[in-house]
Amino acid sequence: KQEVTQIPAALSVPEGENLVLNCSFTDSAIYNLQWFRQDPGKGLTSLLLIQSSQREQTSGRLNASLDKSSGRSTLYIAASQPGDSATYLCAVFTGGGNKLTFGTGTQLKVEL
Amino acid sequence: GAVVSQHPSWVICKSGTSVKIECRSLDFQATTMFWYRQFPKQSLMLMATSNEGSKATYEQGVEKDKFLINHASLTLSTLTVTSAHPEDSSFYICSARPVGTGSYNEQFFGPGTRLTVL
Secondary structure, X not given: OOOEEXXXXXXXXXXXXXXXXEEXXXXXXXXXXXXXXXXXXXXXXXXXXXXXXXXXXXXXXXEEEEEOOOOEEEEEEOOOOHHHOEEEEEEEEEOOOOEEEEOOOEEEEEEO | OOOEEEEOOEEEEOOOOOEEEEEEEOOOOEEEEEEEEEOOOOOEEEXXXXXXXXXXXXXXXXXXXXXXXXXXXXXXXXXXEOOOOHHHOEEEEEEEEXXXXXXXXXXXXXXXXXXXXX
């Protein structure tokens, strides 16, 4: 059974700081990994999708890496802003179960 | 493109009543839609996979007679919570996978429906 863990569970940083969010998964037989953002009481916004054959994806100030063999992914946020405050979720798509398994989330707060 | 809507965005109902939630893909067709549930401060848990024209596949521990899923067209899936009770209060989110894309392709998520059962 696939299990996805995110560390840290919560993070508070001053504006402008670069930060790294971590995601680990137990079953490396994945098709892809996605990072999402969720604002309080809202749905999910897809940030980055990394296919299993890829090592990283970039979008603006966001960079996500994937090391499938070790079951790890990181989301790097450069020059953080208060508007980045949200919960960040990673999710892996496992072919065996044909479904997305979500991590526990990292609640990020960027302070002025 | 790839917009998914949900209706209603929030609903409050009395215990024992049934509630229907709609999930629509607005600008694409989807043979497969997914229903998730999210309790406060927790992550999303897949409840069931909805396939157009066939029965839904439910995850272990999810009662199919309580959570009725219908996927009657390529743009609409509905989730009906029957005889709702306070413990069913949660945030329900659907997602849709476009026709012609494989399992490795992206799912697009709706904005969620907040259900509160009194």
